[in-house]
Amino acid sequence: MDRQFAEALKQQDYIIETPNQMTFSYKKSLEEMLLYLADTELTAVFSILSAYKLAPTINHKITCLALMQDELGHALIAYQLLRDLGIDTENLLYERRGDQFNNQYAMDFDITCWEELGVYNMLYDTAGYTLLRDSHKNSSYGPWKRSLKKVEKEEIFHLRNGRTLIKEAMKNEDSKQRVQSAVDWMFLLAYEFFGTNEQFQEKTLSETYRFRLSSNDELRQQWFAIVVPFFESVSIRVPAAYNEQTSSYMLTVPYPCHFDVGNKKWDYERLAPWTDVIRRFVRRGPDINRFITTFQSCYKELASLRQGDDGDG
């Protein structure tokens, strides 16, 4: 990286507004980060859509609609920022295969029971909120930094919704058990939002280019500090706890370990190297191809109907 540029980025008030202020590698990393974000926000809609179909009341359905509208809005912001950088977003949205989307792995799964939505909001949206809050405060890219004001507020609504749904579920032994089962498979997938541990990685590109300021480990601690006490307060077991000796939260299970995708079960007896985790990410989860195929075929159907309308008119 250009030395002068690197020095400038260290200044908290140094904000980049246009591509001509960027180095080649800054722009490339920004595009990668925005694509990850755009794809993650978009694919969140499909998981929530699967929860919509399970919603027990009209009010819960309305909540799902609000969540989907928010996530679509977040995706739209990120794709628009990519388009402003000269990226062909039509091609990205409608021509890639599902397994070419760059979303967070946890988004590759259907929600299969109502209680999972509460856990999804509490674990995944809190992870998203933790990451984006830092970027909103510290990002070096002005257009993104400003847009995150809206996103951050809405993510707070999502994580509060998670708390509400989980507290509702605690009133009944069966639904409480379903929350526990959801936490058992979703907790470590949420943990993975924060990337590898620092011992395996030096400064990330997000830190280097100040897309955010905190490290993976610092952000992970912030996330732990929200989710672990909450689940403890409702007597749901999580595979993490506060460690007095290290004054930090730590996993209480071995990780990385093998994840049985078909049965959504972590095998703590079977340790897996990070390369296996990365391989699982590359292989992708079970529902992403269906999500994207459905989304793209609906778009194409609508486009052909529109063409038909034009011809008739």
Ligand SMILES: [Fe+2]
């Ligand atoms: Fe979002």
Ligand SMILES: [Fe+2]
């Ligand atoms: Fe969200």
